[in-house]
Amino acid sequence: MKQKKPTWVIQKERDRRAAAAETVWLFGLHAVRDALANPMRERLRLVVTKNAADRLAEDIAKSGMEPEISDPRKFAAPIDPQSVHQGAALEVKPLDWGNLTDLCAPRGQNARVVLLDRVTDPHNVGAILRSAEVFGARAVIAPHRHSAPETGALAKTASGALERQPYLRIKNLATTMEALREMGYHLVGLDATGETSLQDISQDQPIALVLGAEGPGLRDKTKETCDTLARIDAAGAFGSLNVSNAAAVSLYAVGRPS
16 A cells, blocks of 8 residues: 655645746846846746847847747736836746855855845845845845745846845745854844944954844844844934845945955
């Protein structure tokens, strides 16, 4: 008699099949151009208007893809009609950035990484990826659940950074934070009530900045796992930054990695 598989095994197999079948539609000239130029991207289908095809001609030729020319009034890509697609959409597989150790091991440098605790707005995550690329972060890290997945809206806001800045999705945030600590990272949680000013954090060390969603902020478990809770000092008694602006300010405050 064939033994029945445990429920967790069945679910794991379903999740694996779903991940293998998952695709993303990127849209907008900038996002599509950068994805066409990215050798790490598995590209499946390119839909463009005649005007967009002319503007992307060199990139399309280098990619080896055969574009589908679409009427701009009846754009053939299955994306939100309200999307500002600029006549270009590209179906791709999500990027595989590899594992945490390969990406984030300091290797003798004062590396920087960004961790996101339940930041679900793709526009915020896209903006954070742009800042992370500018300031040289090794990766932006977020849990698979309760975080913004790789989407066309995220890619458009990232303005090409999604193709170059690792966006690593992990199973458990606290476990990943512990792994980074073992690599030598100082875990700094951004919190308005933090007793330490961010500018007082020693820059002469690998730093992992941990940011929470606007409103709820960092969860209790995340705060407990941090080494330090730090605040961004404001000029007045009131005022706050959204999470993407806070990420940019924080990355600048802790300095470029050596």
